[in-house]
Amino acid sequence: MDENKLDEELKKIWEEKPMIHSDHTKEDSWEEFRSRAFSSKKKNVAWRKYAAAAAVIVMFIGTGLYFIKEPLKTDISIAGNVIENTTSKVKTIFLPDSSRVELSPASKIEYTADFSVNRKIALEGEAYFKVKKDKKHPFQVFCKETTTTVLGTSFIVKEYDQKGVVVELYEGSVQMNVKGQEKNWILKPGEKFTYGDGAVTVADFERFMDFDNEKLNAVTAYVESNYGYQLILPETYHDKRITLRINKKEDLKTIVQLISEMYNLNFEVNEALKQITFQ
Incomplete structure (x- = not known):
């Protein structure tokens, strides 16, 4: 095999990488590797050294280095810390990187033992x-x-049925992948x-809660229902109106501070009783 043909074949292998890297990044990384593996001083080396270079590429693919960082995987076995919510209420968990998880009843998570650098x-x-944002560790x-x-x-x-999954995005951006499918969303x-029955749909959903000139009691009822905390207001504020x-x-x-600032009220939090009292 001549040098040009081998160069083309090696580049094909190099480009068989996850879509998480841009074409521009792949090209720069390929040129960096090519300059190392095929410098001008080595153009006349024997074919067995080209084979060794190909082996180096395979080694890098196997270890996931790609000269930048470990590629993202979509099929992985996780062994580490297990947390299960066997209660009837949402359970709040703080992970080692300070990310927060609100685990619903009858649900379970398992995360890697080295979570600070391997956030899976x-x-x-x-x-x-x-x-918690960490650009180096997706x-x-x-x-x-x-x-x-x-x-x-x-x-x-959240899961549904046997294979169905729903993901609702409130802030930021996420990339979705499905096992066995090359496309990402x-x-x-x-x-x-x-995702369900092998098909994917992406649609809008309502991520906001609107209070349009409603009594303040509507907000306190919403907080108690969704956060599990009772908001106690002075009686004179029960009929006050709010648009939010x-x-x-x-x-x-954030919600408590908004109410405090809008009505110039102080508040105290009783964690034991799950109560927030304004005065």
Whole structure:
């Protein structure tokens, strides 16, 4: 095999990589490898040295280095820490990287032992994720045949039926992959990814909760129903009106601070009783 033919074959092998890398990045990385493997001083070496160079490529593919970082995988066996929610209420979990998980009843997560550098989670059931940003260590959630890959964002992943999965994105951006399919889907906030029976759909969903000139009691009832905290207001405020739009997965702290500032009220939090008292 002549040098030009071998060069073409090696480049084909090099480009058989996950779509997470751009074509521009692949080309730059190939040129870097090519300059190392086929410098001008080595153009007349024997074919066995080209074969050795091909072996180097295979070695890099096997270890996932690609001169940049480990490629994202969509089929992985996770062994590490297991957390299961056997209660009837949502369970809040803080992961080693400070990401937050709100684990629904009858649900379970398992995450890697070296999670700070290998942020991979297997999910059974339903969970809301508020991910700590870390550009060097992408965050991946594996659920049935789907993989959700993020850098920093908030989203819900939930199973349905035997193989179905729904992902709802509230903030940021995520990439969706399905086992056995080459295509990937990039979601924007307010989009819902649904996978079932081998088919994928992406549609909008309502991620906001609107209060349009409603009594303040409507907000306190919403908080108690969705966050499990009772908001106690002075009686004179019960009939006050409020117009407000909030993200359905907004942090409770943000909602409480908004009420405090809008009505010039102080508040105290009783974690034991799950009560927030305004005065």
